Amino acid sequence: MTDIVQLLIILLLYFPVTVLINRLQLTLFPVRKSLPAQGTIARSAIFALVLLLVFGGLVLGQSMAAKVLWLFYTFIILGCLLLLYISVMCVSESGRRFYFMLLVEQADDGITREELQAAYGKQHMLSVRLERLCTWGVFVKSGSSYVLRRQTAYWYSRFFHLWGSLLGFKWFQE
Amino acid sequence: MSIEIFITGFSACLAGWLLHFAWWRLSRPVDDLRALVACLIVFPAAVLVVLFLLGTLTLQACFLSLILSTGLGSAYIFWYPAAQAASPTMLMTVIVARAGESGCSEEALQSVLTEETLSGNSLESLVGERFASEDTEGKLELAPRGQRTLKLIRLLRHSAGFEDPKG
Numbered sequence: 001m002t003d004i005v006q007l008l009i010i011l012l013l014y015f016p017v018t019v020l021i022n023r024l025q026l027t028l029f030p031v032r033k034s035l036p037a038q039g040t041i042a043r044s045a046i047f048a049l050v051l052l053l054v055f056g057g058l059v060l061g062q063s064m065a066a067k068v069l070w071l072f073y074t075f076i077i078l079g080c081l082l083l084l085y086i087s088v089m090c091v092s093e094s095g096r097r098f099y100f101m102l103l104v105e106q107a108d109d110g111i112t113r114e115e116l117q118a119a120y121g122k123q124h125m126l127s128v129r130l131e132r133l134c135t136w137g138v139f140v141k142s143g144s145s146y147v148l149r150r151q152t153a154y155w156y157s158r159f160f161h162l163w164g165s166l167l168g169f170k171w172f173q174e
Numbered sequence: 175m176s177i178e179i180f181i182t183g184f185s186a187c188l189a190g191w192l193l194h195f196a197w198w199r200l201s202r203p204v205d206d207l208r209a210l211v212a213c214l215i216v217f218p219a220a221v222l223v224v225l226f227l228l229g230t231l232t233l234q235a236c237f238l239s240l241i242l243s244t245g246l247g248s249a250y251i252f253w254y255p256a257a258q259a260a261s262p263t264m265l266m267t268v269i270v271a272r273a274g275e276s277g278c279s280e281e282a283l284q285s286v287l288t289e290e291t292l293s294g295n296s297l298e299s300l301v302g303e304r305f306a307s308e309d310t311e312g313k314l315e316l317a318p319r320g321q322r323t324l325k326l327i328r329l330l331r332h333s334a335g336f337e338d339p340k341g
Contacts, residue, residue, distance in 0.1 A: 129262055
């Protein structure tokens with residue numbers, strides 16, 4: 001039972017520790033706070049995972065075999081929390097639904113779908129994302145064209161495309 | 175801690191995922207979020223509780239398997255929107271990658287990506303998943319789920335040192 005209590009404490013500590021490390025990073029190595037780099041979020045999440053895993057290694061399990069199993073288990077759950085943290089931070093940065101919600105909140109007398117699309121339309125979406133992708137080094141500008149520099153971003157996109165196709169979603173009108 | 179916990183936790187989550195896959199292929203639900211929670215959190219939890227009540231699992235094994243399957247299910251649910259709504263960033267990456275070394279101009283991206291492709295689905299799901307409600311005049315207002323979500327994410331972003339997003 002002690003192990004379970006210690007495990008729960010470790011899991012509960014994950015988000016506060018990650019947020020704290022994130023804040024510390026932004027304070028010590030300031031980047032443009034309105035345009036967070038992927039790295040800042042991922043580094044904080046990974047660092048917190050390693051930190052808590054080391055802590056888990058010290059307190060969980062009695063024998064070596066039990067320690068290995070507990071650590072593996074803790075690693076999986078902390079990995080899930082890491083994915084949650086990265087997902088929430090990324091969605092809150094560039095998620096369309098989240099941004100639409102912000103716009104709906106700002107409109108005191110309500111807002112129609114057409115007004116929402118006018119406020120957050122194609123032009124805005126593309127220019128903000130192009131700037132972000134260039135800042136991250138995913139695209140490089142060559143003349144008036146954008147060229148993909150990081151292939152990992154492409155494979156990452158293909159993975160989600162495949163996942164969507166498997167569930168019956170159509171990304172493109174093909 | 176035993177291997178049994180990993181097997182039951184992963185199996186319960188896999189059973190939930192198969193249910194979700196079958197459901198989506200047969201007829202996609204209107205409220206994706208609620209259906210995902212039912213498939214990937216509630217269903218696996220129910221299976222594990224039944225196994226405990228039947229005496230197949232001990233209380234500790236049931237609890238730890240439950241945490242495992244809930245963790246896996248939650249991670250899946252939080253990444254699901256990226257597959258569901260074709261994020262503009264990913265669409266742009268795929269289009270620019272397909273253009274190869276010659277690249278793709280902003281104008282070309284604008285001609286390929288329509289307004290509907292970029293935001294249609296997100297607007298639909300905003301109402302469908304009850305983040306916003308629409309009155310008879312077609313005006314959208316934040317629903318309680320939307321208000322809670324905004325409050326929570328804003329708290330997290332500000333605590334982590336980030337400002338409000340640019341979209």
